[in-house]
Amino acid sequence: MELVGEFVRVETDEEHSAVAVIRIDRPKALNALNAQVTREIAEAAAGVSADASVRSVVLYGGERAFVAGADIKEMADLGHAQMLEYSRGLQNALTAVARIPKPVVAAVSGYALGGGCELALAADFRVAGAKAKLGLPEITLGVIPGAGGTQRLPRLVGPARAKDLIFTGRHVRAQEALEIGLVDEVVADEEVYAAAVARVARFADGPAVALAAAKETVDRGLETDLDSGLEIERLHFSGLFATEDQKTGMRSFIERGPGKAEFSGR
Template identity: 60%
Template structure:
């Protein structure tokens, strides 16, 4: 909490897991202040040594309705040029967290809410979830990474269909096209996301970071360049204590017996 207001987005840490919690009622609309809070929480999660995996969570009945349209409606072109840079920076900060990130999605994840879910490495949603990018119905396009991350996740054809129409998907259709990874009863979403995150606590943090970097950076380039990225990150891990522990323990005791320190 700041001296002036409650944070609309905050980081809560327990047992190695950081929960980035959206808490701007009634629909977790991401106004300018919430975007700043999101950026701050993402940077904190990225840099805290006691955070080894991250859960994005909006609550038991909603994830996020996206940007605050009332706020955006009054912005001029010149104001949006400045604001859009901050907007994208907040979401990019979440995508750049060098740790496994899972989105726990209940209710609706629309517009910026969907774009925030797209920054995660894994998405768990409730059976009542509605997810999509309806910006076209406002005469604009997604501006917080939706046109880029959705296309990379589900393919350009499906992304164009969803963005051109602005329609929201139900949970099962989202699962069918790969937009989400698990569909569960609403009450099981956060526990399942937490279980997914917990498997990485105490794991090889540097290797996990390198794996995420290799996949994310490689997805935006050609195969040859991606292989060069992979080779550099792979070789770099041979300078870590975790690699030495993992390989030595494998040779002496078999797989799955190593203890990692993140160094």
């Protein structure tokens, strides 16, 4: 597939046709999130979500920066009423990324700060280059993260570590980010994109409906109590018995052993 905006485009990886790449490309501003970039990210997320040929997604900002942050010049003079609307668009765009019903990995090179870090947090996995820096420096501007950072970060690294990063606004280098669970893998800077693609390309031949169900069950379960989460799991588990992939997978297990099923994604 190919969707193109001025600053965000969706491409197909050259070697893996089922992997879509949401490429953020606003180089003069280190990919800073202004209203237009945010809107184009939301459109890209909707596009890859709806395209059945896409089985997994990479978020990529290029070699210099993932996303350096929000566009401070654009928002500095906004009033309260204006920011209520502006922040809704920003949150909705990143939530659209988080709800892509397919495995999503953020390929982080250079800076992933503020809104950039929040965008990375909306992915399922994060691969960082050795020189990458991540953080939520909003407190140094007299505000707090407003695009999911106060909610997604503590769910990922725990409340104490999240408060440390949010209260101080400090930048975290890749190795520390790996140690605290903020990223899942650190590779040489020139290998970031390839490593990110490799991480999600393995899902291309998997049972797409079951993968979507697994993602939604985990994500929704984190937002509720255990009993409600178990009920969400039970309903999704049972629902998958209406899919072609369930029949294929279990029949293949019985006849050929584990790990040999060829799924259709239906």
